[in-house]
Amino acid sequence: MINKSSPIPIYHQLEAYLKEQIENSSLHADEMIPSEREFAERFQISRMTVRQAINNLVSDGYLYRQKGRGTFVSKQKVEQALEGLTGFTEDMLERGMKPSSRLLSFNTIASGSQVAHQLQVAEKDLVYEIFRVRLADGIPMALETTYIPIALVPGITEDNSNHSLYKYIENQLSLKISEATQEIEAAIARKPEADHLDIAAGAPVLLIMRTACLQDGTPFEFVKSVYRADRYRFIHRLKRDQ
Template sequence: MINKNSPIPIYYQLEEKIKNQIDQGDLKPGDMLPSEREYANTYAISRMTVRQAITKLVNDGYVYRKKGTGTFVSEKKIEQPLQGLTSFTEDMKARGMTPGNRLVHFKVVPATSSVANYLKIQENDPVYEIQRVRLADNVPMALETSYLPEKLVPGVTKEIMQSSLYEYIEAALGKKIKEATQIIESSTANQNEVELLQVRKSSPILLIERHTYLEDGTPVEFVKSAYRADRYRFMINMKR
């Protein structure tokens, strides 16, 4: 029950109670939550307090609202550790999910000054520009735009991009990928991301910029990705 004498705010107690029900499987993805009135009557609290708890759950991605219908439990987020360098395909397979791609465009273009700087090549050198919607169990998870030097990674085709690019670089080309750096920041979905990721306007997005290097330190890939913040989160273990 809600402890009204606790120093812990009532809205927070309700929020944690609903979170526990979701985490323990008592409330499953797609289930509709009780109405604000039902929660208020059950716990003898105000509807404003209930609304505050639900709004926090919506903002944190645990639930979502459907106008005129109700509030529903969201699909569980995929948690990706930030230690170790794996491809999206490898990561989804490790979770028992079926990875997939929806190719938006695939072309060779002259490198802009910024792309050339990231890849340590000359401006206007040919690079692959590949944009894909990354899927897990056929659900859009991320919109990814990759740039690769054509001379360093020859022979890339649309068919190759339907599977794992890293597998092609290492197995087919014999080039060993060593490491990558990633920058993560928050944003809201633009119109293109709304359409391709099938999210609502201004939905939270995790923007990720990755620079990938071969064993000898040569940059092999520059990637800009927009991940759905309602389906994805990143985790890192830190030791003192």
């Protein structure tokens, strides 16, 4: 498994071996991996080389450390293709995961300038502000603040806001959701965000802003989300124009 004659650095070879073990489920989520000493003895390589490979895998999110216990396999990231407009609930169900939400606050507020601009309403028009932690299989995945114009989408309550809003809009109000514009950027978690997402302050996160529209082009939703970068990644398939 380790070819010392290869031009590929030994720590890269060990990384590749461990990644393969994780991706083919030979090593399972939350399973402790062998110690640096055990790897060094098994492959007849230095512990410094082993440490470099493991450090890289920790940085890449494949492994995590627990002080005084050892190094463990991380849960694999949820992948979302940037090719269709779906809600969080739909995304998780499609991946065989159980979606849920923890409602932090539900308010009716007067829209500020940014929200009014995104929703194409007048400033101070009333909107719902729904602040939730979104979870998959009980694990916090994202911190989400959603703004919806009351005049366009009436009848949202504290109870139904904690379920799939897209299902409510399409099934209960018979409105057709069409498309969205989404912006994604990298950031680090601030303390309040980190507390809700069960990560360390300063951990990498993805900031996402999305404005979704109905079939006639009317914006019905503006969402600000903070996603855990260690649990979520986005995939965008690109085609070259012919």
